[in-house]
Amino acid sequence: MGVDTATAGLVGRDPEIDALDRLLRDVRHRGAAVLVRGEAGIGKSALLDHVCGAAAERGLRVLATTGVESETTLPFAGLHQLARPLLGRLPALPAPQRRALKAAFGMTDDAAPELFLIGLAALTLISDSAADQPVVLVIDDAHWLDRPSADVLGFVARRLESEAVVMVAAQRDGFPPALAGPAVGEHRLERLDRRSAEDVLARRAPQLEPADRRRLLAEAAGNPLALVELPLERARDDGAPLTLTARLEHAFAARLPGLPDATRDLLLVAALEDEGDLGEALAAASTLRGDEVTADALTSAVEVGLVAADGGKLTFRHPLVRHAIRQRATLAERQRAHIALAGTLRGTDRQIWHRAAAADAPDDAVAAELEDAAARAQRRGGVAAAQAALERAARLTADPAERARRYLRAAELAFEWGRPDVVDRLLRQTAVLDVPARERARMTVIREGFEEGIRDVRAGTRMLTDVAAAAAVDGRADQALGFLRAAALRCWWAEPGAEARAHLLEVVERALDPDDVLVLEVLSYVAPFDRGALLHERLRAVADGPLDTARAQAAGEAASVVGDFPLAVGFLTSALTGLRGDGRLGLLGRALAVQAWSALNVGRFDLAATAADEAARLSADSAQPLMGAVALVVQSVVAAVCGAEDVEEGLAEAARLGLQVDSNAVLAGVQFARGMVALDQGLHQAAWDQLVRLSDPADPAHHPVVRSFAVGDLVEAAVHSGHRAEVEPMVADLEAIAARTPSPVLHIGLRYGRALLASEDEAEELFAAALAADLGPWPFARARLQLAHGAWLRRCRRAAESRAPLRAARDTFDALGAAAWGDRARQELRASGEQSRPRTPEAREQLSPQELLIAQLAAEGLTNREIGARLYLSHRTVGTHLHRIFPKLGITSRVALRAAIGPEAARSTVGATVI
Structure with missing residues (x-):
């Protein structure tokens, strides 16, 4: 393992020991x-040894695992080592979770799930x-963990705050x-x-002469392992300079x-x-060796x-x-040792890997x-292991075409587990082979990336389109x-240019079935305005029918792109159940981010907050920076609408992510x-400037679709900041687009904008037309329209008439939690001669988004275990949140939750599958 603790102890590590001891002391209260x-050689393993000893002294249970270089190709090897003492608890797990772990650990023949x-x-x-019994998880050499184990342990690490772990x-x-x-x-x-360092060296080699002591202190340079081992190194006479690591190996x-x-053979x-x-x-x-080797052979090595x-x-x-x-x-010695291992080890895959390591020429078998x-x-879920096996298989393949096929499959897997460096290396190795035309098409697709590789958007879009056509x-x-x-x-996240977009649309309509909901999603990204009428008609036609999870999500994303946000919320709510299960x-995470964005645009701020909060956490788990940026945008706006004063930090981080991947969709958001x-x-x-x-x-923030979502906001900012003349041609341009698409958000915004821009003798009719539209699913837009109408009536000295729309606006803003907008309606009512009581914040507004979501689920009658399974949290974490929630709501039991958070908030939209 690490430094010899009997010799080096843990000299000079008091701050680190104190910090880790504090965690152990507090483990019963927080993880x-x-x-x-x-x-x-710096002493990492020695520090872990101290943690193990200190944990045992405190009566804590220690579960340990060590990453092993040769096991990086064995999926879940590290996790299995860690969890092995707990496998007796498997029968108590919910059935889907029990099956998942058994499949991951090879205890069944089932395919490993997500x-x-x-x-x-x-x-x-x-x-x-x-x-x-509180648990301490100790993981040494974590850099050698197999990728699935590392991902699972990272998932666990991000959820320990409320655990005794x-x-x-x-x-x-x-x-x-x-x-x-x-x-x-x-x-x-x-x-x-x-x-x-002097203390460690004095313990290890007290007999050293002063000159040798000074030399070793200089060579070790404070590395504990070097201070322990270098005094035993025989003097080198070749004069070759070596790094400290090389000196230690020597x-x-x-x-x-x-x-x-x-x-020596046993050690090898x-x-x-x-x-x-x-x-x-x-x-x-x-x-x-051809004869028996016993444990006595270890004595001299020890x-x-x-x-x-x-x-x-x-x-x-x-x-x-x-x-x-x-x-x-x-090399010959290593090959013979690999062959010996292949002939004696248990486990087919371990044997195969040693046979492969022993091969020094192509071997098709x-x-x-x-x-x-x-x-x-x-x-079993080991994408990294599969990639490594296919890459080694390709190197041992004699036929160039077969070798290219295996290299490309390995590259696809490397792309899947997020290693662009490995993808690049494998594609370069493939490029020198005589690759058939079909496989070259695969190379193009892999190189360009399937979704978010936004480097040369124009070229990438054209290449992907041509490969698809073929x-x-x-x-x-x-x-x-x-x-x-x-x-x-790519047409959504960035702009490939009119020519590439037109070519893509032509291929989509020629190659795909337009009645498939999955195709509607593609069309929405490519031509949201030009095919807007078709998209709305077909999306509404499938809204009442059954859709599988993939198509429900596709329909939700398409509806969001074409501006029908209430429809998008419904589709995505349906999709969440299957995705969770x-x-x-x-x-x-992607579905929740789009649902949050859609809910924000219709003014369902509670749903926007809970969906964005969960989307942010899941985007971090699944490495989706673009979805994380969308979640940050929604979180920032909801926080501002509900009374937070400074939300720029979150928006600045979202902008940084957008710039990092060169996405004008994120920057527009x-x-x-x-x-x-x-x-x-x-x-x-300020609103106009933005x-x-x-x-x-x-x-860089220009985006034609996002611009269409903001037309009402743009006109309001312009009218109240002296930019009326500048905004009118922009509105005229959007009017022309509206003639091609029935986008609800665009038409609602334009009706609002027309009323704000109208002359006094035209405004009455335009406000009436805007209010006559079906705004039931758009409560925030309706309340803003009522506020603007009431303010206009008051300015026209029609105070009595102004009060009804102003009251309606106030009440809606209050119900939605839009504090500043509600205050604005009260100001207008005061100016009209009517006083309003100050808004009384509802108890549920004290809850964080995650707390609100847990309260919603508990109000529906779900147990802590069911809530945890739904939200990918432990039931203990759920219980901790509920203990915080009850005092905030002024209640003492789950029975009172529904009344405390209100019937609307109690209608959860997170799906019903328990896993």
């Missing part, structure tokens, strides 16, 4: 996750155990963080100061030549397998400080020992076995749809939000 980072369902199952398992992970510098997120603290271990490797041959097979099973290592070493043996486990003193042994062996192993890994001609309709959707999404948190916030605050000039950017084609 936490910490990542300890530092260079090789990763986040496995994450929820692991969280429930750990949380249930912590309810009996502390997670402490350690990883070496030079790797991306194995655990990340705002809920994960980080401690970086620096090198020891001079005094601490120090360990220098102990090998004096060991018996059987010991153990170093190549990494599993740590002494019995397996002895069996492989015996096969390698004596020189290379390994430790405890029962049936063989542990290397430090990862550098393992690396030194591998490096010291010749081994390549085929690796491809089978990749399929098994993918079935797929359609070849009869591959599903592939064609996928490619066209990817190209169409399947554990498809990436798609769920930010400007739209800034304009709404300024109007909410009565700052009309919103006018949407109409400037040269502005």
